[in-house]
Amino acid sequence: MEHDIIKRLSQYKKILQKLQSLGLVRVFSDNLSDALGISSSLVRKDFATCNITGKRRGGYVVEELIERLNTLLGKDQEQQIIIVGCGKLGLALMNHKGFANDQIRVAAGFDVDPARINSDAPVPILPVDKLAAFIRNQGIQVALLTVPEDATLTMLEHLRQCGIHGILNFAAVPVKSTPDCHVQNVSLALEVEKLFYLIVSTAENANSEGIAS
C-alpha cells in the first residue's frame, strides 16, 4: 500500500511537470485522475495522506504541488546514495541508467577488497573504513547493500551506526526495518517465483474454465 502511494506520487509529479510546461498554473484532482486512469477521490485521499491541502473549490497550485511532492519524494535536493559492496551487482548498479533518469546520484562505492578500490568504476570506490566519515561529511541517508550474504547483517548494523536511515538490501535474507532505519528488501528470486506462480495459477484457471464450459 505504501508502495502504491509512492508510485502514484511519482506519477503525479511527472504529469504536473508536463502540465506546468504547458503553462497550467492550477490543477484539479479530476485532471490528475483522468491522466492516470484512477478515481479523483483516490487522488484527494493521497493528497490528504500527505498533508497536501487544496484551494477553495478543489484546485491546487501546480508549483506548490510539485514542490511538496519533491519534498516528499526527496527531490528538493539531489538524492545521493552510496553502494556498499562493489562486486558484479554493485558495479552494475553504479551504471544503472534508471537512477540518473530519476535524479538519483551514486556518490561512491565501498568495498573491503583492496583490489576493487580505485578500479575504473564510474564513481570512486573507497575502503569500508572511510564509510563513517563519508556519510557524515556528505550527508548520505540511503545506501544500497550488495555485499555477500554472510556479511549482510554486520554491514547493515555498521551502516545504521554511521547514520544511514534507508537501506536497499539485495541479499536473499530479508531484514527488518528499525525505527531509525528503513530497510527495503529486493528479492529477485522472490520476483521470479512470483512469475512462476502467476503462470501456474493462470494455466490452472484456464483449465478449470475449460472443464466448466
Added chain:
Amino acid sequence: MEHDIIKRLSQYKKILQKLQSLGLVRVFSDNLSDALGISSSLVRKDFATCNITGKRRGGYVVEELIERLNTLLGKDQEQQIIIVGCGKLGLALMNHKGFANDQIRVAAGFDVDPARINSDAPVPILPVDKLAAFIRNQGIQVALLTVPEDATLTMLEHLRQCGIHGILNFAAVPVKSTPDCHVQNVSLALEVEKLFYLIVSTAENANSEGIAS
C-alpha cells in the same frame, strides 16, 4: 496482495520442509500460523485460495502440502530462466547467488552485440536470433529483461511471440501484463524513492509529535 500470498507460500514451504525433516507427517494450520506469527485463519484462507484442502479435523499431510506448494511455486521441476540483455546488469544477474539458493537456474543469456557472445560468462551467451528456438526447445517460460530502455518494448513483444509467459522487466519504464504474459516491473529507482519518502515522512511525524507534546 498477490505478492504477500506468494511470500507466505514460500515461507510455508520452508517451515514444512523443516518439520518434515523432523519426522512430522501431519501438520495443522495452527502449527504454521505459530511458526510465522500470523493468524491460523489466514493460513486456511491462503490454502483455500490455492485449492489446498485439509483432512478431516483440520490437518494436512506434510508431503502432499509440500508437493502442492512446489507446483504452485514452480518448483516441481527446475526453474529455468533466461536473461535477455547481457550488459553489466544482465551479467551481474547471471552470477546472482539468490537464484541458485532458490533453485532458479539461468539457462542462457542473449544479446544483439556479437562482442558479448562467447564471453566468459557463467552461462552461454547466444545471439538474439537463437531466442525462439531456444525457448521452444528448452521449454523456457520466464525471462529477465535487461536491455537498454529504447529496446525494451520491441524485445518484450518478441519474447511474447516466442512463447514467454513471464517477464521481469528492469527498465525504468513500467510495462503492463497481457493475459498470456505476466510482467513484473523492478524499478530500483522507485525503491530508492520509497526510502527517501519513508525517511522524510518519519522525520515529519517525529517533528509533529514533538510539537504536540
